[in-house]
Amino acid sequence: MTTVDITDNSAEVRAALEQAKARALEIIGGKAESYAKALCAPRGPKGNPFPTALAAQVRNSIAHKATKDGVAVGSNLDIAVFVELGTSKQYKAPPDWIQTDVKPGPNSGLDKWWFYDKRKGELRIGLPMAPTPYLRPAFEKHFDEYKNIIENELKKG
Numbered sequence: 683m684t685t686v687d688i689t690d691n692s693a694e695v696r697a698a699l700e701q702a703k704a705r706a707l708e709i710i711g712g713k714a715e716s717y718a719k720a721l722c723a724p725r726g727p728k729g730n731p732f733p734t735a736l737a738a739q740v741r742n743s744i745a746h747k748a749t750k751d752g753v754a755v756g757s758n759l760d761i762a763v764f765v766e767l768g769t770s771k772q773y774k775a776p777p778d779w780i781q782t783d784v785k786p787g788p789n790s791g792l793d794k795w796w797f798y799d800k801r802k803g804e805l806r807i808g809l810p811m812a813p814t815p816y817l818r819p820a821f822e823k824h825f826d827e828y829k830n831i832i833e834n835e836l837k838k839g
Contacts, residue, residue, distance in 0.1 A: 699836070704748065706835040710828045711746030711753035714820045718744050718755055721816035722765060737814075739801075740765050744816075755817060760800070768813030 722741040743757040756762070798805055821828075 702835040702838065703832075704750075705838075706832045707748040707753045709831050709835070711748045711755060713824065713827070713831075714753070714755045715744055715746040717824060718816045718820035721819055722814070736761060737765065755820060765814050766817055767815075 719741050722737060722744060740757055740759055740762045743759045743762065744755065745757075746753055746755045
């Protein structure tokens with residue numbers, strides 16, 4: 683009669699998979715952060731009416747954090763959402779921002795809004811601004827690259 687020894691290595695396999703996942707998420711987070719920062723680069727008055735100093739603040743605030751099951755890339759600045767999405771009547775400013783009484787019409791400035799710059803402690807005027815997406819494209823345009831990173835890390839074990 684033949685004797686077969688069965689060894690349960692499932693714990694080691696699970697641990698290796700978790701390590702590979704953690705490495706892949708950290709690599710993806712770093713790459714996505716770099717892509718987002720490159721897309722958020724100040725473009726000046728012709729490319730983006732957003733003041734270059736504020737755009738630089740947003741760009742420099744972009745960071746990533748890998749968790750057990752995912753990775754987040756973003757900014758901790760309130761103004762960052764307006765760089766990504768732009769300003770318009772469709773996007774409502776946060777309630778702690780002070781809205782103006784400017785009404786749409788000829789030469790009205792349309793969607794002017796005020797916001798309180800917490801870092802500088804002052805009110806600032808915001809003018810209509812086209813969206814300058816930097817977070818969404820940092821992920822969507824590099825999906826295949828991220829998929830390859832995951833595959834490579836899983837192959838390494």
